[in-house]
Amino acid sequence: MSNGGERPVAVIGAGIAGLAAAWELRRRGVENLRVFEAAPRPGGVIQSEARNGFRFEGGPDSFLTAKTSATELCRAVGLGDALVACAAAQPRSWILHRQRLEPLPEGWQFLAAARAGPVLRTRLLSWPAKLHLAREFAAPAAVTTGDASVADSVRARFGAEVLDTLVTPLLAGVYGGDPEALSFAATLPRFAELAAKGSIGRALWRQARRSRNGSQTPQPLFVTLQDGMESLPRALAAALGAERLRCGAAVTAVRPLPGGGYELRLSDGVQAAAAAVIFAAPARVGVALLRELDGELAAALGAIPYASAATVHLAYSSAPALPSGFGFLAPRREGRRLLAATFVHQKFPHRAPPGGALLRFFYGGALDPEAVALDDSELAMLASEEARGILGVGAAPDWVHIHRWPQAMPQYTVGHAERLARIAARQARHPGLALAGAAYRGIGVPDAIASGQAAAQLVTGAP
Numbered sequence: 394m395s396n397g398g399e400r401p402v403a404v405i406g407a408g409i410a411g412l413a414a415a416w417e418l419r420r421r422g423v424e425n426l427r428v429f430e431a432a433p434r435p436g437g438v439i440q441s442e443a444r445n446g447f448r449f450e451g452g453p454d455s456f457l458t459a460k461t462s463a464t465e466l467c468r469a470v471g472l473g474d475a476l477v478a479c480a481a482a483q484p485r486s487w488i489l490h491r492q493r494l495e496p497l498p499e500g501w502q503f504l505a506a507a508r509a510g511p512v513l514r515t516r517l518l519s520w521p522a523k524l525h526l527a528r529e530f531a532a533p534a535a536v537t538t539g540d541a542s543v544a545d546s547v548r549a550r551f552g553a554e555v556l557d558t559l560v561t562p563l564l565a566g567v568y569g570g571d572p573e574a575l576s577f578a579a580t581l582p583r584f585a586e587l588a589a590k591g592s593i594g595r596a597l598w599r600q601a602r603r604s605r606n607g608s609q610t611p612q613p614l615f616v617t618l619q620d621g622m623e624s625l626p627r628a629l630a631a632a633l634g635a636e637r638l639r640c641g642a643a644v645t646a647v648r649p650l651p652g653g654g655y656e657l658r659l660s661d662g663v664q665a666a667a668a669a670v671i672f673a674a675p676a677r678v679g680v681a682l683l684r685e686l687d688g689e690l691a692a693a694l695g696a697i698p699y700a701s702a703a704t705v706h707l708a709y710s711s712a713p714a715l716p717s718g719f720g721f722l723a724p725r726r727e728g729r730r731l732l733a734a735t736f737v738h739q740k741f742p743h744r745a746p747p748g749g750a751l752l753r754f755f756y757g758g759a760l761d762p763e764a765v766a767l768d769d770s771e772l773a774m775l776a777s778e779e780a781r782g783i784l785g786v787g788a789a790p791d792w793v794h795i796h797r798w799p800q801a802m803p804q805y806t807v808g809h810a811e812r813l814a815r816i817a818a819r820q821a822r823h824p825g826l827a828l829a830g831a832a833y834r835g836i837g838v839p840d841a842i843a844s845g846q847a848a849a850q851l852v853t854g855a856p
């Protein structure tokens with residue numbers, strides 16, 4: 394990259410992807426950089442608050458350890474000792490089934506079972522559905538070809554009952570997504586890779602057997618940060634320093650400069666030149682922001698749809714009786730608006746004061762876009778009613794805390810790979826332009842971090 398010493402690298406957006414990109418740029422020796430963030434604070438959808446001894450996570454509440462980029466970045470910024478593992482629990486999660494909570498079979502991994510016994514015993518699935526799972530294990534049926542939806546792929550392999558009872562609620566709880574619309578290969582790439590080689594069930598079973606026989610200490614599935622997820626963006630922002638991070642500075646346009654480099658226009662009318670640009674704002678923002686630079690790129694970014702969501706925390710100073718584990722998922726056919734519930738104080742005990750309880754209910758997603766439009770009292774009442782109806786929690790919560798996330802969850806719908814290819818082809822025409830964020834190759838915090846790191850690598854041009 395020719396940074397020329399005078400023009401900085403510009404990063405647009407200080408969500409976790411943009412902040413990870415900035416950290417990585419400095420790790421690679423690029424000190425001349427500016428991060429522009431539209432909001433008054435960095436972190437994007439990562440928002441933590443503490444009140445009355447409770448810790449509320451409005452956005453992500455933890456991250457998977459299997460993808461190591463997030464835990465490694467936490468350690469690198471000095472938050473290694475603040476990493477907190479989720480509690481050990483079995484059953485870990487429940488599924489609402491015929492208005493009762495049934496345990497998610499131990500070893501169930503999104504769409505197939507890594508262990509046979511719990512699936513044979515579960516009341517969630519009928520015997521024909523169990524037989525279907527067994528058939529996939531023994532001899533996977535001819536499966537869908539091309540870029541099939543999650544629903545078509547799961548129906549073809551495991552049957553409609555597995556889709557409706559287990560996969561749809563899991564997908565809604567994690568991606569806020571509609572299985573009929575989401576691409577199997579783009580949304581669940583690990584399973585798509587296994588599917589390409591044969592039976593998914595058999596591959597999961599083998600992996601589980603290997604890790605049971607292995608000598609490695611098992612990793613916790615999820616970790617969070619002691620003082621809240623927001624500690625990570627705060628630490629990254631502090632390391633950047635006020636001279637490199639400008640909050641409340643929305644970029645409104647990017648255009649090429651004659652002879653190379655870019656000019657950024659900001660909402661306050663200021664113009665800033667940059668040697669290279671990492672676009673780490675949501676893809677949908679790129680429609681207006683990158684139009685002048687490349688109309689086709691802007692249009693391709695706009696073709697990535699987003700879903701909205703709302704999280705409702707119900708805090709109780711005196712804990713009601715609850716099932717064990719981390720929470721439950723609610724399939725749509727149960728007639729509830731709730732998508733998923735987390736028993737926060739049972740997943741991460743430090744997030745509630747002693748004797749207290751914290752429930753987090755998740756609403757909205759692609760299948761219920763109107764939920765975010767409900768006002769606070771409607772959402773609070775809905776959550777309290779569902780807590781009573783499903784969990785038998787009659788007591789009113791002492792505090793209710795609501796976060797809305799309009800158009801915040803990118804959806805990797807059928808055609809996503811083709812859209813990414815189009816975006817990559819257009820992006821390649823603009824030397825020094827890189828894209829980062831959850832809209833492209835993984836929606837979790839570790840994926841967003843990895844995308845920021847990859848963008849920094851791209852603009853520095855070094856491996």
Ligand SMILES: Cc1cc2nc3c(=O)[nH]c(=O)nc-3n(C[C@H](O)[C@H](O)[C@H](O)COP(=O)(O)OP(=O)(O)OC[C@H]3O[C@@H](n4cnc5c(N)ncnc54)[C@H](O)[C@@H]3O)c2cc1C
Pocket residue numbers: 405406407408409410411429430431432435436437438439451452453454455456457642643644645673674675678682702704798801802829830831832836837838839841
């Ligand atoms: C409710 C919810 C729960 C989630 N739960 C989990 C979880 O438990 N675990 C997990 O791993 N992942 C979870 N995720 C996903 C994960 O948190 C996100 O995918 C990830 O944090 C997105 O990071 P990002 O930097 O790509 O985007 P964002 O966080 O959206 O950041 C983009 C930034 O760009 C800024 N911006 C926008 N426009 C402009 C502009 N014009 N100029 C400058 N800046 C601009 C925005 O203000 C924002 O700060 C959850 C997401 C949501 C919404």
